[in-house]
Amino acid sequence: MVLPESKDLTHLFSEETNARKPSPLKTCIHLFNDPNIIFLGGGLPMSDYFPWDNLTVDSPLPPFTKGIGAPIDPATNDVLKADLKKNEKLDEGDIPFARALQYGFSAGQPELLKFLREHTTIIHDLQYQDWDVVATTGNTNSWESTLRVFCNKGDVILAEAYSFSSSLAAAQAQGVITFPVPIDEHGIIPSKLANILDNWTPGAPKPKLLYTIPTGQNPTGSSLSDDRKEEIYKIAQKHDFIIIEDEPYYFLQVGKYIKDLKERSNVETEVKPSHEEFLKSLAKTFLSLDTEGRVIRMDSFSKVLAPGSRLGWITGSKRLLKAYVALHEMTIQAPAGFTQALVSSTLNKWGQSGYIDWLICLRHEYLLKRNHAIDALFKYIPESPVFTINPPIAGMFFTVNIDASAHPEFASKFHSDPLKVEQHIYETVVKNGVLVVPGIWFIADGETSPAQPKDSKEVSNPNIIFFRGTYAAVSPEKLDAGLKRLADVLKQEFGFN
Amino acid sequence: MVLPESKDLTHLFSEETNARKPSPLKTCIHLFNDPNIIFLGGGLPMSDYFPWDNLTVDSPLPPFTKGIGAPIDPATNDVLKADLKKNEKLDEGDIPFARALQYGFSAGQPELLKFLREHTTIIHDLQYQDWDVVATTGNTNSWESTLRVFCNKGDVILAEAYSFSSSLAAAQAQGVITFPVPIDEHGIIPSKLANILDNWTPGAPKPKLLYTIPTGQNPTGSSLSDDRKEEIYKIAQKHDFIIIEDEPYYFLQVGKYIKDLKERSNVETEVKPSHEEFLKSLAKTFLSLDTEGRVIRMDSFSKVLAPGSRLGWITGSKRLLKAYVALHEMTIQAPAGFTQALVSSTLNKWGQSGYIDWLICLRHEYLLKRNHAIDALFKYIPESPVFTINPPIAGMFFTVNIDASAHPEFASKFHSDPLKVEQHIYETVVKNGVLVVPGIWFIADGETSPAQPKDSKEVSNPNIIFFRGTYAAVSPEKLDAGLKRLADVLKQEFGFN
Numbered sequence: 001m002v003l004p005e006s007k008d009l010t011h012l013f014s015e016e017t018n019a020r021k022p023s024p025l026k027t028c029i030h031l032f033n034d035p036n037i038i039f040l041g042g043g044l045p046m047s048d049y050f051p052w053d054n055l056t057v058d059s060p061l062p063p064f065t066k067g068i069g070a071p072i073d074p075a076t077n078d079v080l081k082a083d084l085k086k087n088e089k090l091d092e093g094d095i096p097f098a099r100a101l102q103y104g105f106s107a108g109q110p111e112l113l114k115f116l117r118e119h120t121t122i123i124h125d126l127q128y129q130d131w132d133v134v135a136t137t138g139n140t141n142s143w144e145s146t147l148r149v150f151c152n153k154g155d156v157i158l159a160e161a162y163s164f165s166s167s168l169a170a171a172q173a174q175g176v177i178t179f180p181v182p183i184d185e186h187g188i189i190p191s192k193l194a195n196i197l198d199n200w201t202p203g204a205p206k207p208k209l210l211y212t213i214p215t216g217q218n219p220t221g222s223s224l225s226d227d228r229k230e231e232i233y234k235i236a237q238k239h240d241f242i243i244i245e246d247e248p249y250y251f252l253q254v255g256k257y258i259k260d261l262k263e264r265s266n267v268e269t270e271v272k273p274s275h276e277e278f279l280k281s282l283a284k285t286f287l288s289l290d291t292e293g294r295v296i297r298m299d300s301f302s303k304v305l306a307p308g309s310r311l312g313w314i315t316g317s318k319r320l321l322k323a324y325v326a327l328h329e330m331t332i333q334a335p336a337g338f339t340q341a342l343v344s345s346t347l348n349k350w351g352q353s354g355y356i357d358w359l360i361c362l363r364h365e366y367l368l369k370r371n372h373a374i375d376a377l378f379k380y381i382p383e384s385p386v387f388t389i390n391p392p393i394a395g396m397f398f399t400v401n402i403d404a405s406a407h408p409e410f411a412s413k414f415h416s417d418p419l420k421v422e423q424h425i426y427e428t429v430v431k432n433g434v435l436v437v438p439g440i441w442f443i444a445d446g447e448t449s450p451a452q453p454k455d456s457k458e459v460s461n462p463n464i465i466f467f468r469g470t471y472a473a474v475s476p477e478k479l480d481a482g483l484k485r486l487a488d489v490l491k492q493e494f495g496f497n
Numbered sequence: 498m499v500l501p502e503s504k505d506l507t508h509l510f511s512e513e514t515n516a517r518k519p520s521p522l523k524t525c526i527h528l529f530n531d532p533n534i535i536f537l538g539g540g541l542p543m544s545d546y547f548p549w550d551n552l553t554v555d556s557p558l559p560p561f562t563k564g565i566g567a568p569i570d571p572a573t574n575d576v577l578k579a580d581l582k583k584n585e586k587l588d589e590g591d592i593p594f595a596r597a598l599q600y601g602f603s604a605g606q607p608e609l610l611k612f613l614r615e616h617t618t619i620i621h622d623l624q625y626q627d628w629d630v631v632a633t634t635g636n637t638n639s640w641e642s643t644l645r646v647f648c649n650k651g652d653v654i655l656a657e658a659y660s661f662s663s664s665l666a667a668a669q670a671q672g673v674i675t676f677p678v679p680i681d682e683h684g685i686i687p688s689k690l691a692n693i694l695d696n697w698t699p700g701a702p703k704p705k706l707l708y709t710i711p712t713g714q715n716p717t718g719s720s721l722s723d724d725r726k727e728e729i730y731k732i733a734q735k736h737d738f739i740i741i742e743d744e745p746y747y748f749l750q751v752g753k754y755i756k757d758l759k760e761r762s763n764v765e766t767e768v769k770p771s772h773e774e775f776l777k778s779l780a781k782t783f784l785s786l787d788t789e790g791r792v793i794r795m796d797s798f799s800k801v802l803a804p805g806s807r808l809g810w811i812t813g814s815k816r817l818l819k820a821y822v823a824l825h826e827m828t829i830q831a832p833a834g835f836t837q838a839l840v841s842s843t844l845n846k847w848g849q850s851g852y853i854d855w856l857i858c859l860r861h862e863y864l865l866k867r868n869h870a871i872d873a874l875f876k877y878i879p880e881s882p883v884f885t886i887n888p889p890i891a892g893m894f895f896t897v898n899i900d901a902s903a904h905p906e907f908a909s910k911f912h913s914d915p916l917k918v919e920q921h922i923y924e925t926v927v928k929n930g931v932l933v934v935p936g937i938w939f940i941a942d943g944e945t946s947p948a949q950p951k952d953s954k955e956v957s958n959p960n961i962i963f964f965r966g967t968y969a970a971v972s973p974e975k976l977d978a979g980l981k982r983l984a985d986v987l988k989q990e991f992g993f994n
Contacts, residue, residue: 020670023663024938031932038979040966041932043715043800043893048566049859050803051843055554069545072583086569101805137634137829144828153650166520170827173517218540303540306547308598308834330667331641332634336833337805346548362546396540435528435538441521469537482535 003129006293006317012208012242014152017323026329047086047098055084055097055338059346062354063272068361082345093348100337106329107321108135108313109337112344116313118352122279124288124297130318131293134325137310137335139248142298143211144170145314145331146244149323150208151176157209158196158241160188161459162442164218167211167246177446179207180457185390187217187224190231196456197239204448207241215283216249216395219442219468223253223394226284233289242320245286248300248312249395251359253282254367257374257391264371272364275356283394293317301343303396304362311339366396366472369479373398373471376480380487382496396472399439400486405463408495422465425493429467434485439466500626503790503814509705509739511649514820523826544583544595552581552594552835556843559851565858579842590845597834603826604818605632605810606834609841613810615849619776621785621794627815628790631822632832634807636745639795640708641667642811642828643741646820647705648673654706655693655738657685658956659939661715664708664743674943676704677954682887684714684721687728693953694736701945704738712780713746713892716939716965720750720891723781730786739817742783745797745809746892748856750779751864754871754888761868769861772853780891790814798840800893801859808832808840863893863969866976870895870968873977877984879993893969896936897983902960905992919962922990926964931982936963 031037058072061080072079083090086097095109107113116133120126136142151157153175159168161180168178182192193210200206210232214224224232236243258264273281287297293316300312314324328334347355374391377400381387388401402425404410404418414420419440426438469486471479491497528534555569558577569576580587583594592606604610613630617623633639648654650672656665658677665675679689690707697703707729711721721729733740755761770778784794790813797809811821825831844852871888874897878884885898899922901907901915911917916937923935966983968976988994 015672016670019672021666023666025662025934028927028932028934031927036930037927038931038971038975038982040968040971040976040979041934042970043967044970045800045804045893046566046970047803049862051556051565051569051855052803052839053555053569054571055552057552058550059548068548069543072548072550074551097803097805101803103799103804137833140826140830141828165522166827169518169520173513173827175512175516302600303542306544306549306594306598306834307542307600308594308831310830310833329637330663330670331638332829333637333807334805336634336807336836337803338835338839339833342549342835358548365546396542430525430528430534433533434535435525437522437525437538470540471537473539473541473543474535474537478535479537482537485535 003127004291006128006130006319008319009242009294010319012150013323014148014150017149017327020326022326023329042103044103047102050086050097050101052097053086057082057342062350063357064361068358068365080349082342082349084341084345091345091349094345095341097337097341100341103333106334107325108133108334109340109344111348112340115344115347119355120315122352123282124285126287127289127291128293128317131315132318132321133313133315134321134328135335135340136312136314136328137332138302138307138312139246139298139300140166141332142312142314143167143244143246145324145327146209146296147171147174147176148327149320150242154205156205156207156446156448157211158193158207159211159444160213160217160220161444162219162439163211163444164213165442168444172446177448178444179446179448179452180444181210182459183220183222185222187214187222187228188212188232190228190235193232194235196452197235199453199456201448201450201452203450204452206239209242209244210236211244211246213246213249214286215247216252216392216397218395219397219399219437219439221390221392221395221397221399221468223283223392229284229286229289233286233294236294237292243286243295245295245297247285247297248303250282250285250299251304252363252366252396253394254363254370255281256393257371259378272360275353278356278360287315293320296320304359305343309339309343311335311343369471370398372476373469373479373483376483377487380484381490384496386494387490396470397468398471399466399468401464401466402490403461403463404465406494418463418465425467425489428493429486429489432485432489434482436467436469436486439468442468500624501788503625503627503816505816506739506791507816509647510820511645511647514646514824517823519823520826539600541600544599547583547594547598549594550583554579554839559847560854561858565855565862577846579839579846581838581842588842588846591842592838594834594838597838600830603831604822605630605831606837606841608845609837612841612844616852617812619849620779621782623784624786624788625790625814628812629815629818630810630812631818631825632837633809633811633825634829634832635799635804635809636743636795636797637663638829639809639811640664640741640743642821642824643706643793644668644671644673645824646817647739651702653702653704653943653945654708655690655704656708656941657710657714657717658941659716659936660708660941661710662939665941669943674945675941676943676945676949677941678707679956680717680719682719684711684719684725685709685729687725687732690729691732693949694732696950696953698945698947698949700947701949703736706739706741707733708741708743710743710746711783712744713749713889713894715892716894716896716934716936718887718889718892718894718896718965720780720889726781726783726786730783730791733791734789740783740792742792742794744782744794745800747782747796748801749860749863749893750891751860751867752778753890754868756875765864769857772850775853775857784812790817793817801856802840806836806840808836866968869973870966870976870980873980874984877981878987881993883991884987893967894965895968896963896965898961898963899987900958900960901962903991915960915962922964922986925990926983926986929982929986931979933964933966933983936965939965
């Protein structure tokens, strides 16, 4: 079957993107490799002067039988040594330093991009022809670039009603309005989204983008179900906006929480899934549904390898990616050469199959962490309609919902304001030695001018507040102790002692 | 002597900077290291899962007696091996991977910043108290951040009449007007700058920034003399703008070109200068003159170590740097951890003294390159008032000025338009196998509304065109052959055969 070409969505570009002239220096860069031309055009230092050679690093060896957290001990057979040279390639996926540390390849080094394209094909099976990937310095960079590529001051974007605060803040500082879309425990509610757009106030600028974190959403921990993605994609087509799929937690899909320990032990000790089973178990992505290049997917190595790698990539139609590369030539130039060389070398030595092994093992670690956290929450927090524990099926975050109106002093002390209860509980848990984050820090509350109908922002129960915690960063013992402190405060405050 | 504090120049910030709210998540980050708090606040993966350890790399050993271009051969004694661990520091300047590859330290890792602060003190001897440095991903990033920190759409900045095209393009895409300042062979002409500002058209927005490349300017190759810097600084104080000192070529100060070979051989073979002599020989910087935090200096490792390191730093007042860090938390987060770890380790092992050795040797390489290029130009290009060879005293670039009106077909074929001659010569040199870049690619030609007086942009002879070449990137043989091809075209075109 011949796949279709992407649609031209460049009418959604920002004024800045449209004003960005191709640098005249780039018009002659193709002559750099012309053997008939002596190129005195660019200020490239000679690689002879780069003061590094013979870089070696140890990484664990697939299939990571001792687990991904095991120390990397070169005395064992479980270690793979990368050996990177300035002027030669010892291995197919290596990037010689003379190139990795030179200018050029704004979209990323070929060896790395090749791996990422293959990986993308395995995971998403794209439905149109002219897609590609561009390397970035991580999703913070990818999102900021996205805002610059598409949005003018005063433009509107849609976001989950609670979303990653730094992403919202980046938009707001640029004067972009972040309009909230109602969510429930399965993420964005398509009917509500359709309702917002079908009743969009005439004269208000229509949204250009939907910013969403479909898997293990930050902060709610929810995951958008596959059928909702299809509905949302259709709404995007109808109302001509682009879906920005921010997916740092995509591979942390740990599945449903099973409270019953016997039942669970079957799952936890079960043989490692085959690659096929693993791939089948993953959520459908917006990217895989996309037939017209209406989705920009942002992937990151931050949660999968290491945040300080400052490496991620964007997948989308070549038409749209062009604008990112032109912007990056004036911002990041390209991800750091050391990072590209080390990650490319490691991944290419692991191979696509070894990388899937890594992802399977990583997911298993987060499964144990998630279970440990939710077990502790159920153990310490009293069973009551006041508290709702939301076990996530993916990601790093859990939330606890609280009915603030159940606080004994809700009216008397807090003047029936749930946010005052939230702030009070936040301060009290910190005083008691645990930090969880109040939901209000993540609220998307932009409004257009003229404003949207009031019911667009309706919430079912305005007295429900929530706190976000993570099980990513600490040991099981600390996690347990922290959650007990949280529960003790909640019991104390809501009179459960 | 007690140094003064910087002046508050935050009134020059952009709307975006003023709108940027501190992320609420940052308000609790100090609790991360509080031993009494169990921090379930941030989605930080455990460093156990970072798949790298035992990174080693060879670098040359100070004082680099074999020259900085010698192969790095671990079999010799001239090699220094860095050995970086995930969880320990073998050396003072090392950054353990568990930290380098984690989130945090948006302004840069402490070990790297310490080295950069010490280096800055050695080179610039700052005249006010509250300065600091912030690590960036190179000067492309530093400049783009500078534009975002200070400029709104419609704002005006000043730039050398010919300046680095990518820097100009970054400003222009943001809707910032790049107003040209007349230059001669010593850079910006202070009297002309004063004249522009003293006669600034009422109603036009006044310039917020002066963007300048003082040393080995790109594209002209000129260097701004020390006394001019003092004059320009006073103008900046009078007219309340900030000086952005973009200095990637600062350490390539090769000194005056000496045509006479005998006289020169004394200089070239002269004993290596002492560190004191070297430091004394360097141009005074805007940063060293600055008594009130009115200078933002952008330094880069791109020309000194390697472009692909994607590492540089900004020096300025803490008041202004705060806005950069807040922006970077939403863009780059921080330079890549591998880069910071490797550069910090290398530089700290070399020490401040070893790094000065490196810079001395690097400068020597560029001295030879500069001399070779200028020798060839004088050899091949006929002595005539039509052609002016401009030997640079710093940097990577030389220019050849041409009086376009001397072209035999200036009136008949080119309608007395010097730019038509320029384009024709460009096309002809490329056809003849050498690429040099036409001056027009670098022109800063922004205009305010209402416009500035006509004489602001007056040039002494509008028929003078120029081409930029570089001696950085190619071997002496290729350079020689390329310059001969260029000269042959010029001779042919201007009837010198």
